[in-house]
Amino acid sequence: MKRRKFVQNLLAAPAVAPLAAQTQTQQQRPSTQPNTPARQDPRQPHEIAQLAVTEVDLVSATHPYFFTADQFSALQKLAAVLVPPLKGKPGAIDAHAPEFLDFLISVSPEERQSLYRNGLEGLNRAAQDQFHTNFHGLEAKQVDTIIRPLLIARYWPQDMPDDPMKHFMAQVHDDLRTATANSREWAENGPAPFTGRRRRFNRGRGMYWRPVDPVVRG
Amino acid sequence: MAIKQHDVLIVGSGHSGGMAAKILTEKGISCLMLNAGPEADLQRDRTMKSAHELPYRGFGQPGRLPHVFQANEFNANQWVDEKENPYTHPPEAPYNWVRVRLLGGRSLFWARQSFRLSDYEFKPAEIDGTGDNWPISLADLAPYYSRVEQIFRVSGRKEGWPQFPDGDFTDSSFPPDTESIKRFTEVATKKGIRVSKWRFAQGRDGLASSINLLLPDALATGKLDIVENAIVREITVDKNTGLANGAYFLDRHSGREMHVKARVIVLAAGCLETTRLLLNSGICNSSGVMGHYLVDQMYGVSVVASIPEARDGKAPENLMGGSAFMPRFRNLSKKDKRDFIKGYCLHVSSGGDASQHFFPLYGEELQSKLDSYAGSCVSAGIFGERVPRYENHVRINKDVKDAWGIPVLHIEARDSENELNLRRDAANTAEELFHDAGWEVICKTDQVNPPGYSIHEVGTCRMGDNPKTSVLNKWSQAHDMKNLVVVDGASFVTAGWQNPTMTILSLSMRASEHLGDEMRQGSV
Numbered sequence: 001m002k003r004r005k006f007v008q009n010l011l012a013a014p015a016v017a018p019l020a021a022q023t024q025t026q027q028q029r030p031s032t033q034p035n036t037p038a039r040q041d042p043r044q045p046h047e048i049a050q051l052a053v054t055e056v057d058l059v060s061a062t063h064p065y066f067f068t069a070d071q072f073s074a075l076q077k078l079a080a081v082l083v084p085p086l087k088g089k090p091g092a093i094d095a096h097a098p099e100f101l102d103f104l105i106s107v108s109p110e111e112r113q114s115l116y117r118n119g120l121e122g123l124n125r126a127a128q129d130q131f132h133t134n135f136h137g138l139e140a141k142q143v144d145t146i147i148r149p150l151l152i153a154r155y156w157p158q159d160m161p162d163d164p165m166k167h168f169m170a171q172v173h174d175d176l177r178t179a180t181a182n183s184r185e186w187a188e189n190g191p192a193p194f195t196g197r198r199r200r201f202n203r204g205r206g207m208y209w210r211p212v213d214p215v216v217r218g
Numbered sequence: 219m220a221i222k223q224h225d226v227l228i229v230g231s232g233h234s235g236g237m238a239a240k241i242l243t244e245k246g247i248s249c250l251m252l253n254a255g256p257e258a259d260l261q262r263d264r265t266m267k268s269a270h271e272l273p274y275r276g277f278g279q280p281g282r283l284p285h286v287f288q289a290n291e292f293n294a295n296q297w298v299d300e301k302e303n304p305y306t307h308p309p310e311a312p313y314n315w316v317r318v319r320l321l322g323g324r325s326l327f328w329a330r331q332s333f334r335l336s337d338y339e340f341k342p343a344e345i346d347g348t349g350d351n352w353p354i355s356l357a358d359l360a361p362y363y364s365r366v367e368q369i370f371r372v373s374g375r376k377e378g379w380p381q382f383p384d385g386d387f388t389d390s391s392f393p394p395d396t397e398s399i400k401r402f403t404e405v406a407t408k409k410g411i412r413v414s415k416w417r418f419a420q421g422r423d424g425l426a427s428s429i430n431l432l433l434p435d436a437l438a439t440g441k442l443d444i445v446e447n448a449i450v451r452e453i454t455v456d457k458n459t460g461l462a463n464g465a466y467f468l469d470r471h472s473g474r475e476m477h478v479k480a481r482v483i484v485l486a487a488g489c490l491e492t493t494r495l496l497l498n499s500g501i502c503n504s505s506g507v508m509g510h511y512l513v514d515q516m517y518g519v520s521v522v523a524s525i526p527e528a529r530d531g532k533a534p535e536n537l538m539g540g541s542a543f544m545p546r547f548r549n550l551s552k553k554d555k556r557d558f559i560k561g562y563c564l565h566v567s568s569g570g571d572a573s574q575h576f577f578p579l580y581g582e583e584l585q586s587k588l589d590s591y592a593g594s595c596v597s598a599g600i601f602g603e604r605v606p607r608y609e610n611h612v613r614i615n616k617d618v619k620d621a622w623g624i625p626v627l628h629i630e631a632r633d634s635e636n637e638l639n640l641r642r643d644a645a646n647t648a649e650e651l652f653h654d655a656g657w658e659v660i661c662k663t664d665q666v667n668p669p670g671y672s673i674h675e676v677g678t679c680r681m682g683d684n685p686k687t688s689v690l691n692k693w694s695q696a697h698d699m700k701n702l703v704v705v706d707g708a709s710f711v712t713a714g715w716q717n718p719t720m721t722i723l724s725l726s727m728r729a730s731e732h733l734g735d736e737m738r739q740g741s742v
């Protein structure tokens with residue numbers, strides 16, 4: 001019998017339990033051992049009110065730890081420049097996109113991790129070579145001198161450039177935009193997201209599929 | 219308690235298995251359906267969420283579904299988990315195998331584009347002298363297509379063109395074309411390219427699935443039992459008769475191994491899972507072609523234009539919106555000489571936005587460009603025909619096993635020069651049409667996704683009249699074992715440019731009717 005139907009039948013069970021249910025009741029009799037869970041009545045959960053819980057991002061901040069301080073400061077600078085606040089919508093810094101990407105990259109495949117690390121170091125190196133400071137300390141015009149030659153048009157979004165710095169710029173730009181548009185801060189600031197009706201990664205709200213009858217492996 | 223016996227064991231519950239169950243049970247034949255995954259409860263298993271409520275802010279868990287481009291963090295749990303159920307491919311030749319194991323299979327999620335194959339696909343050797351014929355023609359399958367189109371409520375416009383056979387449409391009404399689509403139609407027609415409309419399965423309540431259109435009818439007969447979470451790993455054979463007589467399967471949760479007996483086995487596990495099961499069982503491959511001729515369609519070529527007068531939000535009323543569909547127009551006659559054989563369909567939609575990737579800009583500059591182009595774009599894409607080739611194949615990789623200890627598939631599929639030239643032609647043609655329409659082309663690529671991306675994999679147990687060169691006969695029965703029938707896309711000989719599901723459903727209906735009749739007569 002299907003689980004769902006099984007539960008429905010259980011709820012509608014007659015006063016005299018059928019044999020199978022009786023057997024179950026016996027098996028579930030509370031143990032005399034201490035520290036064993038009490039027997040559960042399947043009807044109880046429906047009668048207990050759901051408690052309100054708070055979303056983690058409302059009460060705490062992501063603790064970035066993956067990038068070095070220099071790398072992270074370069075990422076923050078990029079975030080501020082590539083995705084600034086526009087038309088009343090929060091920018092990448094307001095959306096804590098750099099902190100989120102520190103986490104995301106920390107759990108990503110190694111290839112993505114080195115792309116980011118090398119890319120951020122590359123920006124710091126270029127800043128030192130050309131302006132004798134790190135990337136974070138640059139003026140907007142100086143940043144533009146470094147990053148504009150690294151931007152390319154991509155007609156095939158998966159088609160990343162061979163040059164590692166251009167590849168990094170394309171990736172981090174995509175990631176910062178997505179991390180910003182998918183943030184709580186963005187959602188709370190009205191509907192009009194980045195222009196683009198057909199968004200590949202379903203920004204905003206969507207139908208989420210929970211794991212369906214997952215296998216639990218010990 | 220006596221174990222209930224069934225006449226037919228059906229492996230898989232998608233479009234193909236659902237259709238087999240409906241036809242056979244309606245003929246009074248008892249069926250047992252085993253499905254590898256669970257039944258989803260659409261109330262319990264789905265909920266609305268915002269991207270920021272998801273653990274990875276909508277990016278998805280990195281590395282979880284590397285081959286499923288259609289996956290995102292909202293829908294990740296609907297696909298087969300690639301760690302639990304892996305497959306292998308050469309590192310330089312990725313293959314995208316997109317699977318669903320929920321009850322109903324991929325019929326829960328398909329995009330419902332619904333086309334018939336034509337005799338250009340069924341009889342290519344006769345018509346254009348390239349490729350192998352099917353043992354059946356459009357005329358053989360047409361009555362079944364008609365019945366399937368009625369069940370799935372397919373809408374479309376009748377045209378009378380041989381490369382785009384009309385269906386028995388339940389709805390042929392379309393809103394009038396917008397000015398941009400009229401303009402496009404004009405320039406395409408001048409170039410001899412015929413323009414039509416999408417054909418689409420309306421289904422019921424937004425779903426055109428086996429779970430709402432096929433399986434309820436089968437269950438209503440009282441002749442069908444469905445077991446979920448039952449992973450079939452081997453078909454068993456009676457040593458005396460040499461015929462299939464049942465299957466071993468594993469309970470998905472506990473791994474408990476079970477055996478079930480049946481007079482007839484119907485395989486509907488999806489083209490590649492069916493092939494994996496047959497290869498792992500070591501049966502029905504006296505021809506040696508099982509696993510070969512894997513083929514699907516090319517997706518990816520993309521050309522986008524912007525209509526200048528529609529920019530900056532100034533599009534006049536009725537300029538933008540709507541779509542056009544151009545069925546295959548290349549190589550329809552022998553006079554058409556190109557550097558490739560076969561063809562592609564072109565589809566165009568109007569009223570979209572420009573992608574951020576088109577512009578090497580950032581910050582405010584990028585945003586104002588995107589704002590300016592918003593809603594002014596017309597985009598073109600293709601479904602391109604791939605030619606079935608022996609060397610594109612799957613085989614068992616004994617060194618890698620899934621979470622249930624079943625050896626996995628190794629998949630090798632590569633494009634040839636023909637595919638490369640075809641997609642170049644497609645990109646150039648779309649660009650030319652947009653130029654002719656007077657629009658600014660802002661994106662053009664002839665790149666395509668890796669094989670498998672279209673989710674239309676077919677061909678690895680091809681049908682044919684000759685048992686030496688094919689696995690199945692024209693009724694989808696194995697040449698080597700008449701009581702084993704394959705009703706999914708594995709039986710295809712060519713894929714064409716058309717999405718395959720209408721053909722899968724019609725073949726399953728035809729094979730099941732024939733099987734039912736043979737069972738009645740006692741010849742199976």
Ligand SMILES: Cc1cc2nc3c(=O)[nH]c(=O)nc-3n(C[C@H](O)[C@H](O)[C@H](O)COP(=O)(O)OP(=O)(O)OC[C@H]3O[C@@H](n4cnc5c(N)ncnc54)[C@H](O)[C@@H]3O)c2cc1C
Pocket residue numbers: 229230231232233234235252253254255288316317318319320321322323324325327328329330331332448449450451486487488489491492495673674705706707717718719720722
């Ligand atoms: C997003 C998406 C969009 C699509 N769009 C279109 C479209 O527009 N038009 C079109 O024509 N087609 C489209 N398709 C393809 C279409 O869905 C498939 O062609 C069709 O559904 C295949 O049906 P099937 O029954 O052969 O296989 P499936 O739907 O794959 O069903 C196979 C079933 O077999 C079961 N199974 C597998 N292995 C085992 C085993 N070992 N033991 C027991 N059970 C097993 C699985 O659980 C599954 O339920 C699309 C697919 C997807 C995913």
